Amino acid sequence: MRILAIDTSNQTLTVAVCEEKKIIGQYTITVKRNHSLTLMPAITQLVKDVGLTPNGFDRIVVAQGPGSYTGLRIGVTTAKTLAYTLKKELVGISSLKALAANCVMVKGAIIPVFDARRNNVYTGAYEYVDGVLTTVIADRHIAMEEWLEHLKEFDSLYFVGEDVEKFRTQIKAVLPNAEICDISEWQIPNGTALAELGRLAEPEVDIHHFLPNYLKRVEAEENWLKDHTSEVENYVEKI
Known part of the structure; x- marks a missing residue:
């Protein structure tokens, strides 16, 4: 199975081409760029460099979220368009799980973290069990x-992600070990790790209804709902 994997969920952009467990090629850029301008050229160049055509894939795998709202929309829209146009399978993988997948040598709970502003985070807990990354x-x-209070129940914790450093003092104060x-x-998304997770996952049944997993509404939408709650409730009652 040949896979094209795409992750634009955060500042890092990574694209990989894999066949089964073999890495054919990968492109990763960590500097801040406009993903809408760089993603398709990156895919085009990588596909050309590895000697394939856009139709030479069996499956498109994309980081589905959480992460940057704009980045997720760009990645998911591109993946959906390619999958639909080329009639290929589409698989969405948690951006956090993809990051946790980097930590292959870690025993215990792996805690990927994305900064969600105002001392909030996007996070989860994962663990390798018999070589398989499992959601805890x-x-x-x-x-x-x-x-952090919730994580006190774990004996072994491993925090990963570029944003973790922002919370180092807070983490160590509550969880010194x-x-x-x-x-x-390991701190940034890896297209190859994403491709492997996608290889093992089931493809989407309905590509048209595949959406980013934001986990939280954008701030503008939340503010609008605060000011229009009664309108929404009245609309629901009418329906």
Whole structure:
């Protein structure tokens, strides 16, 4: 099975081409760029460099979220368009799980973290069980203070992600024995790891209704709902 994997869920953009467990090629850029301008050229160049055509894939795998609202829309829209146009399978994978997948040598709970602003995070808990990355706590949007209290039940914790450093002091104050990843290549999304997760997952049945998993409404939408709650309730009653 040949797979094209795409992750634009955060600042890092990564695209990979894999066949079964073999890496054919990968493109990753970590500097801040406009993903809407760089994603398709990156895919086009990578596909050309590995000697394939756009139709040479069996499956498109995309990081579905959570993460940057704009980044997720770009990645998911591109993946959906390619899958529909080329009549290929589409698989969505948690962006947090994809990050946790980097930590293949870690024993215990792996805690991927994305900063969600105002001391909130997108996070979850994962663990390798018999070589398979397993969800221990489902992805969520949560206050970091509350999350750290929740994690006290674990004996072994490994925090990973570029944003973890922002919370280092807070983490160590509550969980002094927690380990914080210091391996730079594990801190960012890896297209190859994403492709492997996608290889093992079931494809989407309905591509048209496949959407990013934001976990939280955008701030503008939340503010609108605060001001229009009665209108929404009246509309629901009418329906």
